Amino acid sequence: GAVVSQHPSRVICKSGTSVKIECRSLDFQATTMFWYRQFPKQSLMLMATSNEGSKATYEQGVEKDKFLINHASLTLSTLTVTSAHPEDSSFYICSARGGRGNTEAFFGQGTRLTVV
């Protein structure tokens, strides 16, 4: 299957700082990337959908000014958690799809964010 690389896998930051998470498709062009958030013992909740070269579409209840998404190229999307607070601590995971007829969504390894 295709490879999606997410970095960093784990980050601890101070309250009030910003954290950038990268999601890269290594061997295919990802026209669409998805960002999910997962709280402990819960399922994945879609935060936003980003298409290369256009603004991300955010799900209801997700603050676009807090979770900045940039999908500047066909192989890279970034999620920046701005002015992080302890309640932003969570597991963030991206997935990528490429082109028409692709039947799988490939996931990155996930990023565990802890805000102290």
Next chain:
Amino acid sequence: AQKITQTQPGMFVQEKEAVTLDCTYDTSDPSYGLFWYKQPSSGEMIFLIYQGSYDQQNATEGRYSLNFQKARKSANLVISASQLGDSAMYFCAMRDNNAGNMLTFGGGTRLMVKP
């Protein structure tokens, strides 16, 4: 609106036995895809198996098979010959092919394989 339901929050299975993880879905769209993912404690999402709504036969991938019953809107995952390494969270997901291709996930089932 889509909805995915996994009614088993946790399940035990004896090593080498088969186990079925339930998944039901609800959609009014005729074109959709159903996925199963495995999430070990490390957090990564591992793709297991896919079933398209128009596929005539049940999908199989090694020890994984999908019992697709379209009229009942169920897509249960069957794992044969369970191994200790199968212990993990399992998520069923549905992709609506007409709504941006995003995945909607069920609540997950934690499978524990007993030696």
